[in-house]
Amino acid sequence: MFKPSAKVWMNNHLVPLEEAKVSVWAHGIHYGDNIFEGIKIYKCIDGRSAIFRLRPHVRRLFFSASAIGLKIPFSMIEIEQAIIDTIKENNLVEGYIRPLIISGEGDIGPCPHNNVIHTVIGMGEWESYFNKETIRTKISRWRRDHRVMPFYAKVAADYVNAKLAKMEAEASGFDDAIVLDLHDYVIEMSAANIFVVKGSVLMTPSPDQAILRGITRDSIIRLARDMGIKVKDEAMINKNLLYDSDEAFSSGTAAEVTPIKTVAEEDGEGDKYTDIEEMPIGKECPGPITKKLRELFLKAAKGEVPEYAREWLTYVD
Numbered sequence: 001m002f003k004p005s006a007k008v009w010m011n012n013h014l015v016p017l018e019e020a021k022v023s024v025w026a027h028g029i030h031y032g033d034n035i036f037e038g039i040k041i042y043k044c045i046d047g048r049s050a051i052f053r054l055r056p057h058v059r060r061l062f063f064s065a066s067a068i069g070l071k072i073p074f075s076m077i078e079i080e081q082a083i084i085d086t087i088k089e090n091n092l093v094e095g096y097i098r099p100l101i102i103s104g105e106g107d108i109g110p111c112p113h114n115n116v117i118h119t120v121i122g123m124g125e126w127e128s129y130f131n132k133e134t135i136r137t138k139i140s141r142w143r144r145d146h147r148v149m150p151f152y153a154k155v156a157a158d159y160v161n162a163k164l165a166k167m168e169a170e171a172s173g174f175d176d177a178i179v180l181d182l183h184d185y186v187i188e189m190s191a192a193n194i195f196v197v198k199g200s201v202l203m204t205p206s207p208d209q210a211i212l213r214g215i216t217r218d219s220i221i222r223l224a225r226d227m228g229i230k231v232k233d234e235a236m237i238n239k240n241l242l243y244d245s246d247e248a249f250s251s252g253t254a255a256e257v258t259p260i261k262t263v264a265e266e267d268g269e270g271d272k273y274t275d276i277e278e279m280p281i282g283k284e285c286p287g288p289i290t291k292k293l294r295e296l297f298l299k300a301a302k303g304e305v306p307e308y309a310r311e312w313l314t315y316v317d
């Protein structure tokens, strides 16, 4: 369960959570044209708290806004400072930060011009997205494709696709969905990226496919290369490669690194789906490469490796 902090930063003011409100006529409530970020703050080994990769998250916030024509009325530096101020105000030691740009009041047609923009930074305590050591997954009936929605940006409306995929997986008793594109290539999870290991090579779908360019994905690629693991970060992963892989895991700010134990698939098409077949991935879960990457990722996020701490962490004193 998410436990929201008491104070929210909204349009340049720190206000109590109960006062952080928008009108029912906010455009984004009707059409989902809001954008957001998800950032983690970890309690580090030395007792201090640090935001993990603040700058790339804030950069992606601005990228997502521009992808759907929203203009954030603050600079990146102002947003970063507001995040730090709000953490301090809330005394948040470890948790999840949610910057949110709301398409506000004005026109009510689907493509508004000059509507108010609300800039919000909320935060709170949240366990992992999965809260499980390993997950069982199902290939979703829902797809992601470039020509359908801007899945490369964190647009609220994209997450109806994520909800549908996760809802479908949970209805069949699985933890999460694996989403394919319209050509049957593996894209990502409901709200996390995916990696597979085949032999000694770590693979993940290409940024040219309908993926969100995850900041955890980027961190894992860097850590793996630093460990001497060969990485193919523009892989075209079809279902056969997935089933045949030695290891698979999901990566994300909230998901961190979560090993995938099994993948299931339904038979049938249209409304007529029949059997579900569930297959294990590799011989053991987590596999050795996943285990090593997971350990190093958490060490890096918690300030245990000076090189990554210098580059990736913003300490909040």
Ligand code: PMP
Pocket (backbone or CB within 6 Å): 038, 162, 188, 189, 190, 191, 192, 193, 211, 212, 213, 214, 215, 216, 217, 251, 252, 253, 254
């Ligand atoms: N894909 C989707 C659809 C997501 O929602 C997320 C979570 N933000 C990710 C991938 C992983 O991105 P990140 O590592 O930046 O959290």
